[in-house]
Amino acid sequence: MHTNLSPFTLPPTWAMQVQSQLTDKERVLAWLEIDLNTQLHFASGLVVITNQRLLSRSSTDAIWQDWAYRQGLILTRRDHSGIGSLELVDANSLLARWRYTLSNDITANHLIEHFVQQLSYHLTGEPPPPPVQALCPKCQSVLDAPLLPGQEECSACSKEKHMPPSTWTLFRLWRFARPYKWRLFAGFMLTLGSTAATLVPPYMTMPLMDNVLIPYQNGKPIDTDLVALYLSGLFGAALLAWILGWARTYVLALVSERIGADLRTTTYEHLLKLSQEYFGRKRTGDLMARIGSETDRINIFISLHLLDFATDVLMIAMTTVILVSINPWLALVTLLPLPIIAWLIHVVRDKLRTGFEKVDRIWAEVTNVLADTIPGMRVVKAFAQEKREAARFRMTNQHNLEVNDRVNKIWSLFTPSVTLLTEIGLLIVWIFGIWQVSENAITVGVLTAFLAYISRFYLRLDSMSRIVSFTQKAAAGTKRIFDILDQTSSVPEPANPVHLPTVKGCIELRSVGFRYGTRSVTRDISITIEPGEMVGLVGHSGSGKSTIVNLICRFYDVTEGAILIDGVDIRSLPVAEYRKHIGLVLQEPFLFFGTIAENIAYGKPAATREEIVAAARAAHAHEFILRLPHGYDSLAGERGQALSGGERQRISIARALLIDPRILILDEATSSVDTTTEKEIQKALDNLVRGRTTIAIAHRLSTLRGANRLIVLDRGSIVEVGNHDALMAREGHYYRLYQAQARNVDTEDDLQLDITPKVEGNRI
Amino acid sequence: MINQLDYWLSLNAFGRLVFTGQDGQAQEGVVPVRAFPITAPDQGIALIDPQGHELAWIDHLDELPDVLRALIETELGSREFMPEIKCILGVSSFATPSTWQVKTDRGETTFVLKGEENIRRLTSPALLITESHGIHFLIRDRFALDYHSRKILDRFL
Known part of the structure; x- marks a missing residue:
């Protein structure tokens, strides 16, 4: 399966046929080679966009079908379990539907862009904008950030390569x-x-x-x-x-x-x-x-x-x-x-x-x-x-x-x-x-x-x-x-890294999409988070909250769009240098084998004892650490000191405080503890959040009261943005979530008198 | 079994399924989803609205009136894509990633296998191969394949 090298070089098997269909002034602008027919059998076909119409033929059809640009035409694409479908509809009905395997997905997007441009040209007379945006030299798709010097293709293209290792x-x-x-x-x-x-x-x-x-x-x-x-x-x-x-x-x-x-x-x-x-x-x-x-x-x-x-x-x-x-x-x-x-x-x-x-x-x-x-x-x-x-x-x-x-x-x-x-x-x-x-x-x-x-x-x-x-x-x-x-990191180091000596902490997500296998997890997410702002991500589980956090941490790279920090694409920053600016507090705090002090200083091994104690104090961990038999020298981690969930969490908060990050991410930081402990952790978190760009995910909406803005996600897209009061007043998605929880919380509190919630397994 | 259906399905001009419930309200873009696509494809089919909520549950396709069953089967047929490998024609290398050329019940094709771990053993003798873009290829009975195919497959198991 090959992607087109340039929109103008048609695959040789089709070139002649397409040429014979074109009129004098007609030019091919984009094309998509489809590899499935409508019954989902492997069969080749072609969809072509010219400056006058949309042409298509499958290898089993004898004739070409075409649709000239007119009012009401819409070309859309959807995907479902590994196959994409491209649909042409007008106001009344479905005109045509094409199916293809997702290896052609980039080209399909490109096709739609051209279609939209041409359609608006034919309807309004407004000429299509010249391609000022950076294009990937390989797949011709529009890039959100120009390619870095030394990079020859966009990240979507480089993922396509599959070289078997040598037998020798x-x-x-x-x-x-x-x-x-x-x-x-x-x-x-x-x-x-x-x-x-x-x-x-x-x-x-x-x-x-x-x-x-x-x-x-x-x-x-x-x-x-x-x-x-x-x-x-x-x-x-x-x-x-x-x-x-x-x-x-x-x-x-x-x-x-x-x-x-x-x-x-x-x-x-x-x-x-x-x-x-x-x-x-x-x-x-x-x-x-x-x-x-x-x-x-x-x-x-x-x-x-x-x-x-x-x-x-x-x-x-x-x-x-x-x-x-x-x-x-x-x-x-x-x-x-x-x-x-x-x-x-x-x-x-x-x-x-x-x-x-x-x-x-x-x-x-x-x-x-x-x-x-x-x-x-x-x-x-x-x-x-x-x-x-x-x-x-x-x-x-x-x-x-x-x-x-x-x-x-x-x-x-x-x-x-x-x-x-x-x-x-x-x-x-x-x-x-x-x-x-x-x-x-x-x-x-x-x-x-x-x-x-x-x-x-x-x-x-x-x-x-x-x-x-x-x-x-x-x-x-x-x-x-x-x-x-031979495994290259799917989060590659940039060839020519940009260094950011100081970070203000402005995070911008530009139409970010992420696909895990064939499942697209998030779609077209655009938010700008100002320096020092605290933003809460809210939504059902599976709505893409953790994915956004993973993308911001660059544990994964976005499949579409870009994430920018202080206006710079995070893909152009050295990975380790970038992550130094991020403090992460997870639902399940992980303590390494070693002393408490070593665990707090994990992100900054050169930290002085004074710094460690100060961080522990700010995280409200100082007092319970002193109660341990060997104080800061007590062993934590596997087979170490038995620490409760809340205590472990406060150590991990101290760990994040010590590196003094500009950006803070709280991924369900208080979910695995009971409400009493949560209040203590909340106090520690308040110290942590102060003056930092914070992105918090919390299942309990009450913990996000302090957030400047709440972003409500549903099935991978943003549905509502605003603060608690505004969202409540809207009586929309957030309102329903909040109501549903308010009813549960009362019963939950009763339960917690004798059962502390146990968490099984880790989330990635 | 006599079944009182409290909903109805139809196909609109856009090729979408429309669900009409007891309250008479029509829902467009309803999608049938198999609960056990591999182990029991005909049992347990849910009708899901575009928001992902379940509208109806069908225990078995046989329960449905013919019209509805045909509609659902067509819709499933146009959405489901799990080619069944009938014959492995060749592989580019025995080390992964390797490009496989296969004959399936949906015609001939090539795909890239990223690693041996992408061949999942289902209940014996079935295998499920996930290619690099996430498309699943099914081998219903690996012992029923021809000798050449079995020999190639054996190198990856």
Whole structure:
């Protein structure tokens, strides 16, 4: 599916047909290639806007349909579960309807813009405005903010790209090996030396046999000097091989450990840069498995298996040279089974790779089941579903077994086959060797040396065949690591960042839209929030309140429109620098493992003790912290001090106060606590809000009394804006919400005497 | 079962469903929504007004008079889009993201699979594949696919 590169280059299949339809003065202004017919079958079609009319044809229709511009025509688009529909209506009825998959959505919007311009030109004679707005060079859609230098396409376009990663994933590890290349080179030289040294002893058997043992059998006395020379040569070679072997293993293990550590750190650092959207899609267990065990597997692969493999290859190469130099014919016979084994390895390689990838995936699945269940243990126990969870785990494990069994079936056949081939190879050498000796073509010594070499040789081949599985495992692991590393943040850092030294705190949302998958969550939201103003977002759950906050924090990027702070698009600011200006207080305060003081200073690690205490005081947290056994040094977070919801919330308020942000976001900050605690938190919040641009989401409307303005949202759009009194007077959406709550609050307060609301799960 | 319907549906000139309730008030742009689109498509269908409120609940499509059922089925047919994969013709790579070329009950098409996790296992043997734009492709029985398709699919499971 391709988007049009320019509105004037029609796709080649349509260009001729469209040309034949046009009159002399008619020009094509925009077009949309549709990929579905009205019955929602995949079929191509085209909708064209010219300066005189709207033309359309689907591949199944024989004729073109057209509609000239006239009063009352309206072209609209809607979308529903992944398909868009474009409708042309007049005052009385539906004239035409086209369907397309959402990959063409940008073009469809563009089409409508042109249609509206042309229609108004034909009706009023007002010429369409020249395209003064910045256009994306790729999709021609109007951008809300000009492209930044270095950016070649708009954010909507860049999301369209899908490049599969290269299959040669293991070679990509070179990026991590490069800093250690000299040490790696030294290791390689040591490997070369030690391998050569191990090849000396079999060579020595030849003169030992021919010059010492056979002459002795034929009646000659043993030449002790010669024997001493040969044997010391044997011993010397063994000693050298030992020293060199030790050195190379040490050097390479050192390097591989460092590569592994770099890989792990880089992956985690990269992971931290990814947007909230990525974490929303991935499961924690899977990510943990990737960073933890995959890197370890790659590490072991480099330090052990790759090293062995390199030694093996070297040894085979050297042995071949030696064998050929002794007797080319015998060498040829000896090496005959080699291609067969190589072929066998190749065949099994493919089977095993997919198998091991599967094993990895299923392993992540096993971890996922654990990661899903353990945090929700309370729910599992409360609903007495231990048996079901156990069954679920057993089922995943069963699946794991099945996959492993299948891999093992191939794998278990593989090693014995190699051994069998080795034995057959030896047999061939014996047959050919005995015949050659009987013909007096070679000496017994040569045959002995050959047998000594090839028994080692085939032994190496056998271990080489094992590398196949390790390589595949490591390649699969590398792929999974690079899956993370290749992931570009959907909240990209600007190429040429703009720096805002001081922020006044004016936030402007310009026709902001956000789409999550195929569901459009918010549509065409425009608000300007003045510096220092407190704005409350009100609406049913699912009305898009949290989405707006996430967009302002830039946890996600807008799909349409733009968010500006002090007149600058937030996408052109460095992400971390921008977020420093934002203080966020969430419904579920998250405390890290560490002391209370460290938790308060999380956003500003360099804060002095005085600053921490001042922030805690302002957040009304000082007194209860002092009541803890170790004061500010008490441990919080997992397994730490048991703090109540309200206490944790006040710590997180202190955390936000300490960084002194210009913009403050309160996302249901008081929802998870009872009304008494809420009042205390409210006092803390009042300190926090003072003088800051504040955006507050609250379920309890009473907590938003202090807001300058309330923005009422319904299903992703703004329906009402105004302060409490004005909105009440209007008796609209807000009024109904307020009335509904006022009735509930009375009953809620009664309930809270004995039940404190519990919150399950986190919202993103 | 004799069913007393207390509402009526019709189609207006704009191609929208119009719901007329007991009070005689007409609601335009009513949308039928399946409650269990995958597991029980014919059971539990709600009629939703443009504001997202439920106007009526239909336990089973069979309960309805033929006229209404035809209307609802046409409307559902023009809204629902879950092509069923009949055959996988080829994939660009076994590493994701990968472009799949498939034959579906709605014709041939290509789509991009972003990651293996976008293949969801429904109640065996069904699979649901979500492509990069969020369109769902259904594989009703993965063991009923031809050998070539199964082999490709197996690499992603």
